[in-house]
Amino acid sequence: MTTTDAIASSTAPTLLQLLQTTVQTAGLTAVAEATATFSPQGVSVVLLLEESHVALHVWTEYCKATVDIHVCDYQQDNYAKAQKLAVLLASALTDSDRAQWHYLEITG
Template identity: 40%
Template sequence: MNGLHLTADLAGCANDALLTDGSGLARAVRAAAEAAGLSVVGEHWHRFPDAPDGQPGGITGMLLLAESHVALHTWPEIASVTLDVYVCNYEGDNSDKARALMAALAALFEPADARHHALVRGQLGAGAL
């Protein structure tokens, strides 16, 4: 059940159109997951309403993967995105696929600054479950 959990906080995103385009973002994330060799089994996306001052609302969404999930949240008011990619390595090591997906997603937004983190999960002994 071990796996790799990657997160990224992106700031100064030059591709600001993608921060508010729900259908375009959903297509791009799905295409990136499939290109990385991961299996999309479901998805859900939500675009938040525009603010009273007319500032466009952000998007939160996720892909359910056979290998686990991808989640993201856009913050158009501050040109930022948070990304979350988690893959399980039950039947094979999907770590390279997770890294490829994270790199593709981060590149989509063209951030001026990106903070990446990785956590190896599920390192439990055989008797722990």
């Protein structure tokens, strides 16, 4: 599947399965989920995590996607798990683990 095919053919169930699988593989724990399919196009999927949340928003008509990964490090360091999740999602959505990611990190 090419990059555009992976995103252009996205549906709420396929994206939810993708997030559930990659979150589990990254060692994070999903506790709840929400999906929305927009008319005429577009899909959003959110997983609430024990560690915070991950959201995937897809604009199928433009073959574009955004991913928001938020993890809390209050009780344990989850940064490596968040990085692993980013690589897994980049690979699944683009057939490459070299997607361009923009990070904002705030520590206290």
